[in-house]
Amino acid sequence: MKFTFNKKDKLKSSKLIEQLFSEGKSVSAFPLRLVYLPTTFSDGATFKTAISVSKRNFKKAVDRNRIKRLMREAFRLQKHNYINNMSEPYAFMILYIGKEKPTLSQIEVKMAQLFEAFSNKVSGQ
Template sequence: MRLTYPKNEKLKSKTLIDELFASGKSVSAYPLRLVYLPTTFNNNVMAKTGVSVSKRNFKTAVARNRIKRLMREAYRLNKPDIFNNLSTPHAFMILYIGKEIPSFYHVNAKMKQLFEKFSNKSEA
């Protein structure tokens, strides 16, 4: 699997996002939380992923965008570990629930931990 995050893998559908928050399950590895929902997609993609940072915790767009860039990069680098054992298509939303701006190494470590918890929970 290529280490990319193309447009067709981005979660943009408002109805799917609403359904994800209404009936999805979640796992946490503070300061990240993953909300996921098994679903089907029209195109041949295994997962669609979105990232979000609370405006309540980070008032400036600069800080929110920085954290979102870090989360997308950590997701992109760890994507092969996640999807090699994923059998059904999923919709993912990764939320940053911390209160301080993290370093990339912290986000990357927590992203690995988060998807490790997801794979353990989805197998059970």
């Protein structure tokens, strides 16, 4: 699998995002939280992901954008370890719920823990 995060991998549907928060399940590895929902996609994608940072905790758009950039990079580097093993397609929303600005290394470690928890929870069902 390539280490990319293409347009087809991004979750853009507002209906699906709404459904994700109303029906989805979640796992956490502070300061990250993953909300996921098994679903099907018309384009045949195995996953779609959205990333969000709260405006309440980070007032400046510069800070929110930096954290989102770090989270996308950590996800891009980690996804091949977990996405290849999925049997059904999922919609993901990754939320940053901390109050302090993280570094890339902190985000990478927590992203690995987050997807490990997701894998354990899904395989345990």
